[in-house]
Amino acid sequence: MDKTIEISSKQAEYIRNATHRWNFKIGATQCGKTYIDTLFLIPERIRERAGLKGLVFIAGVSKGTIQRNVIEPLQEIWGNKLVTDIGSNNIATIFGEKVYCIGADNVGMVRKFRGARIKYLYIDEVVDINEEVFELLKSRLSFEYSVGEGSGNPQSRTHYIKRFLESDVDVYVQHYTLFDNPFLPKKVVEEMCKEYKGTVYYNRYILGQWCNAEGLIFQQIANDDKRFITTTIQYNSIISIGIDWGGNKSKHSITATKISRNFKSVQVLKSSTMKATGTNTKQVFRWIINFIKEIQDKYGTVSFIFADSAEQVLNNSLNGELRANEINLVV
Template identity: 30%
Template structure:
């Protein structure tokens, strides 16, 4: 029916046109499987069918991610769609659409007072349950509908437990999408994307399954360590060097880990580590850090930035650390680390390992040991086991060192040359595709 759509996309759109949708409509499945693309076409159709004075809403995790994932694409698919993220409004066929980000502290309050005819949700698993249930309560017009896309998460996630698994009771319909069905992505790129994901990430993001994370976290590293462990890394190939700092409290240890990136975040190299023992005062910590910092400086010539934990009294310790280093005439740049969700840090490192873009110096024995033995906690959703058997602190410190670069590393995966994709797409515009291939 629609020539450019694959069979699954076609099937879904036919359901939309034949009014075989439900109150809650969710497109779920693998990454890059064409859910967003076809859901936006469906959104155009739905909006056109509702009266002009109805209220519509599009929501993403943030306004920026909504723009990146949906608004730009929607505008390229339909020039009648115009939007302003600063005004948080869009218009289409003479109808007004409000735009919101779940993470915006005022969003919930704003939506609380609305009566909505239809809502579009990008990446539903990143919403809070409260926001979602409140959104449903706002969809109170006759024939109100919610349309959303999502990748699978853990089976304990509220979206599957409270909604998808109860679809028969809830007037909720699901459509499944798979990466292999997306004919717009060249086969060799699909093949390389499949190599990127391992373990639970493969099951969720490639196979599209809601599965529990279990067993070894970095199984590919654990089963083939010699591939990643090296004696030395050429200093001139490093574009930047960063130190991650995790402060130990009663049970946890203090850990410092140095990492380096090669050009364009191609390879992440763990260069050094230090887990000082017997830290019984802030001064002792400062002294150990400064020694480690000087050692790295001596060996590599420079350090770009340091990223420290900021939970509890972390920020106070960091202030003290900065002052201590300054007094020793060693000015250091220490920022609060970006934390992200632990699963996002693990996912990005797994993808680097999976694509052979990770190396670790053999001297980093604690980090090597922790990477090889880290496991998911049984019966818990996406929790890394932290019962003292594995040195999690050294992993935290390593992750703090690279976490601020997660968006950049993510962008470096599967960059498909714009020309190649436009040829496949029938020329739908470069920007869309350059953005579109980023997961």
């Protein structure tokens, strides 16, 4: 019977190059990051350090996720005799070695190991780990042969793990996209791309990119703006104006929209911005008043005006300016 196990070129590349003190696989979901760990790397790291001083740790979001994401896949490949379940004492036995399985949700449990000296540390879902827990575990790699390893899906560009990976520590990082897994059915890949298209999760879970959520709310519109542009004004709608007060690094902005009375559609009538630096309130209020009058003259009565609630002083002053200009609206 053929017992050959295929791995991807990306997984083979990681085995060749993951020879540093820290080794990480960061990227898309279902791209084979954890599979190569349970198939080869975790057993290999543990066995090559057998008999050496130090403890073996597996950390994860919780004890339950470690059991589900690491221990059970190990058992499926290597069997329950070589890999046991996690006991009530948080210890599993893997290839004859005691392995401490610590959930990062239990910070108190992790603190009990402040004096531990770790020879091998594997971190499942490393990006989701509490920073305090990561820092504590990081400080316990006490030997020249100590190795820390992990995998995870990227989150924001300011994440502490991203900063760590880009620092001058001895670290090897491999990046994965969904398309790096040649064993995933083409139909599954196509459907996942459809399901995440136009969202921040497409960048994170499909392309494996560190990506901030801000500014991506209307990405589908930005990618195909002509589809959403119309010269036909919808009637039987409510006209609303929104104001976002700017600051030192941002502009004031104002937008007028028409909202259908069944609340199933929104049409942007006009938007405008003004520099926040170098302008006084008189100039800003005159800009707003002129904008409102233009919308009323062109499209009809404005029913509502909303503004950033954090700037209550400006809102109160604007209400006075609206009354002075006989505009019957309250912010």
